[in-house]
Amino acid sequence: MTSTHTLTHSYYSAFYAEKGFRFLEQIAKEYTLPENLIVFSVMHCYEGSLPYLNVLCQLADRVVFIPKQATFCNNSALLSTIESIENCEIADSAFDKIALRDPTRCIELIREHTREGQDFLILDHGGYFASGAETVLEAFGQQCVGITELTANGVAKYRNRHLMKPLVSVAHLSIKTPADFEASECIVHYTDQILREAFGLKLNNLGFLTIGVIGSGNLGRGVCKTLQGKGIHELYVNDQDPRQLTAMPRNGIQVCTTETMLEKCNLIFCCTGNGALHTSHLQNRQGNLFIATVTSADDELNLPELIESGTLTYIGGNSLVKEYKNQLGASIYLLAGGESANTPFKTGMGDPTLYLFEAAHLLAGLQLATQNHSYASGIQALSVQDEIFIAEQWLRYFYNYR
Incomplete structure (x- = not known):
């Protein structure tokens, strides 16, 4: 019918x-x-x-x-x-x-x-x-x-x-849960696609990218699992609830604070839906940083406030990437423009x-x-x-x- x-x-x-x-x-x-x-x-x-x-x-x-x-x-x-x-x-x-x-x-x-x-x-x-x-x-x-x-x-x-x-x-x-894991798989896949298209990088470019994940709920765990499936073994994860992190070391994932992650990583997946990174994290950043989110930059970073306060200044971009700079001159690249990384695609x-x-x-x-x-x-x-x-x-x- x-x-x-x-x-x-x-x-x-x-x-x-x-x-x-x-x-x-x-x-x-x-x-x-x-x-x-x-x-x-x-x-x-x-x-x-x-x-x-x-x-x-x-x-x-x-x-x-x-x-x-x-x-x-x-x-x-x-x-x-x-x-x-x-x-x-x-x-x-x-x-x-x-x-x-x-x-x-x-x-x-x-x-x-x-x-x-x-x-x-x-x-x-x-x-x-x-x-x-x-x-x-x-x-x-x-x-x-x-x-x-x-x-x-x-x-x-x-x-x-x-x-x-x-x-x-x-x-x-x-x-x-199945849809959350499907979404996390898509987000990793399309993050890889955006990096290839915009920067000529791959997620598993050892020596170019070190990856962190903030949030270890369904989406964060799904992102970690998919990244590991792509052969990425140096992976850092943080969650505001330490209980969520206890299973990570046995799966070969390094647990750390957000501050340590920012020292170690230049690509971060924000998987909390609610304030993964704050003003202090971005205003003191000295090296360039790629950010992929599972919701939006408004939720994960409070982007409007970062712009209004002068913490970040918009430089330019398109549907795949938006570039901002902090006051130290570091570039903050929001993949998919700061929205969930699978949104630019059908x-x-x-x-x-x-x-x-x-x-x-x-x-x-x-x-x-x-x-x-x-x-x-x-x-x-x-x-x-x-x-x-x-x-x-x-x-x-x-x-x-x-």
């Missing part, structure tokens, strides 16, 4: 699109959303988002698509395809991640797309609404049915905020693990909209039973599990 939905932007991306769409449709089939519900969905501007977006638009009265800037900048042509999806609206580009840090801009966005008294749901990705969450819930307490968050760094931005509504996190589910549907976390995010939103009474206010995770349900359905659809 061929779908009539807009599942791909180009013919070459069609490999898993239909299968992913049917899987997500199956996850959602027991749920009927309330009439006139508006869904605000922060998403990557990837072709891999299209099956998910189509299912969401079938369920909601309208979906307001808020593209994440990293992939929007490199895939803006995809917006015309997204605009063709029935019941889908694209938020004005002025409502980007930086703008939404201002609570009044969050209010403006919601008022622009809802009628007075109309219910809405926020499916967040990376804590875009975190700074404005308390203001939004105070202004629209009766209308907002809740918030979901996809990423660990996004959840961290919501912590210590007074949330009068439930926020369901799918960031730490075990079924998200992402299709060939990896079905992406549908695991999309299904979890979708299911969390559906439950908030239809079973709001079963959730308390504040941050909580999707249930183990729901996670098992998603895993079983996924194994059936993609791997004939019975």
Whole structure:
């Protein structure tokens, strides 16, 4: 059966699109959303988002698509395809991640797309609404049915905020692990590609590059494993939680402080999602430094503040590399412009693990909209039973599990 939905932007991306769409449709089939519900969905501007977006638009009265800037900048042509999806609206580009840090801009966005008294749901990705969450819930307490968050760094931005509504996190589910390791593999692969294209370097150029990894969660461990698979044996790792580091030495990885890493390494993978490197780390740097991130330079380095304070000065660049200099004249090269190192490259549907976390995010939103009474206010995770349900359905659809 061929779908009539807009599942791909180009013919070459069609490999898993239909299968992913049917899987997500199956996850959602027991749920009927309330009439006139508006869904605000922060998403990557990837072709891999299209099956998910189509299912969401079938369920909601309208979906307001808020593209994440990293992939929007490199895939803006995809917006015309997204605009063709029935019941889908694209938020004005002025409502980007930086703008939404201002609570009044969050209010403006919601008022622009809802009628007075109309219910809405926020499916967040990376804590875009975190700074404005308390203001939004105070202004629209009766209308907002809740918030979901996809990423660990996004959840961290919501912590210590007074949330009068439930926020369901799918960031730490075990079924998200395969996609995290897939992402870490891609980030290493594309970092290597960027270095080759822009500098004529390879990751395993012994004598030219010494590599460190800050953060040893799923993404950090995945980066380390993939680097070792490329024959890189001199590898340094740090984490703010020493417990995370105890397994590293037995795997042939040197544990160290961030300061030691900066002395030893000239390529650092930032895998924390939340402040891997600080002003002091970069303003005193004397040698050139390459940085690859798993989220963005705003999250990992607080780049806007570094520029505003004069710690870093922008020199130039393109989608592959942006160069900054510190006051000592050292060049800081942000690979992929400071975004996740696989964002300059096309992402299709060939990896079905992406549908695991999309299904979890979708299911969390559906439950908030239809079973709001079963959730308390504040941050909580999707249930183990729901996670098992998603895993079983996924194994059936993609791997004939019975």
